[in-house]
Amino acid sequence: MSFPRTTVGGVSLSRMIIGTNWFLGWSHCTAAKDAFIQGEIAHPKRLADTIEVFFNAGVDTIMGLINSPVLPEAIREAEDRTGVKAIVISTPSFPTSKRTPLDGWNWDEVNPILDAQREHGATFCLPHTSTTDLLVDKCTREVRQMAPLCAAIRERGMIPGLSTHVPESIIFADETGLDVETYISIYNLMGFLMPLEVDWTNRIIHGAKKPVMTIKPFAAGQVRPFQGLAFSWTTLRDCDMVTVGTMTPREAAELIDISLAILSRRATEVELQRTRSKATVEAAK
Numbered sequence: 400m401s402f403p404r405t406t407v408g409g410v411s412l413s414r415m416i417i418g419t420n421w422f423l424g425w426s427h428c429t430a431a432k433d434a435f436i437q438g439e440i441a442h443p444k445r446l447a448d449t450i451e452v453f454f455n456a457g458v459d460t461i462m463g464l465i466n467s468p469v470l471p472e473a474i475r476e477a478e479d480r481t482g483v484k485a486i487v488i489s490t491p492s493f494p495t496s497k498r499t500p501l502d503g504w505n506w507d508e509v510n511p512i513l514d515a516q517r518e519h520g521a522t523f524c525l526p527h528t529s530t531t532d533l534l535v536d537k538c539t540r541e542v543r544q545m546a547p548l549c550a551a552i553r554e555r556g557m558i559p560g561l562s563t564h565v566p567e568s569i570i571f572a573d574e575t576g577l578d579v580e581t582y583i584s585i586y587n588l589m590g591f592l593m594p595l596e597v598d599w600t601n602r603i604i605h606g607a608k609k610p611v612m613t614i615k616p617f618a619a620g621q622v623r624p625f626q627g628l629a630f631s632w633t634t635l636r637d638c639d640m641v642t643v644g645t646m647t648p649r650e651a652a653e654l655i656d657i658s659l660a661i662l663s664r665r666a667t668e669v670e671l672q673r674t675r676s677k678a679t680v681e682a683a684k
Contacts, residue, residue: 401457408580419463427619446473591618
């Protein structure tokens, strides 16, 4: 079974998205874990091994900092192995200052960043939360200076959206008719890194005029995959997406299998962890 798909801005993409924080060393856990990822995981061939599993299952969409040192090579290698063309959602940051909300962008700084996203094959370009959320104006109910940036993204043949940790970004963009096709929003059952309660965020996502790409379903490893995926897949709209982070090919395969089981309302057949304390609940041999 190939993974279910949705359409964003006229582009068909998988409803599961390959996240890259756990590829590149942003664990949201500890400096030691970040260092482990950067030293042991963040190598093109190792990343390609995991991306290949996703591609072979029909999960062809990947999100992150596309011009990072190792990610472009890893994607190309996985594409070569599988014959699958990746759909890339790039989330670059753009330089801002205290004058940016009023005066706009320094295009001498912004244009090279945009050009780099296009050169690395980005289909979607969503300014990162570190840019977007600085420009959210709760008084005027707008995301300041985002319209010209979205226009510049369009001019380069990429599809604009917003990556945000602030729910107001979605509401204000919809209210003002900002030219975006999708949003990235944190969404998990713990409320990890979410500024509003989970039920409020759910209501905002369901009310969004465009499909939403949710991130951090496992709360940076604090939620087990089965619980996190069951919550996300059963409380989102059919047009919305779930971005997952992994470090190994087997983890990728497990997340795919669990998700397909949940979406088809059947029991998962993923191998469970075995410990001595569980011996009495297993069938007698």
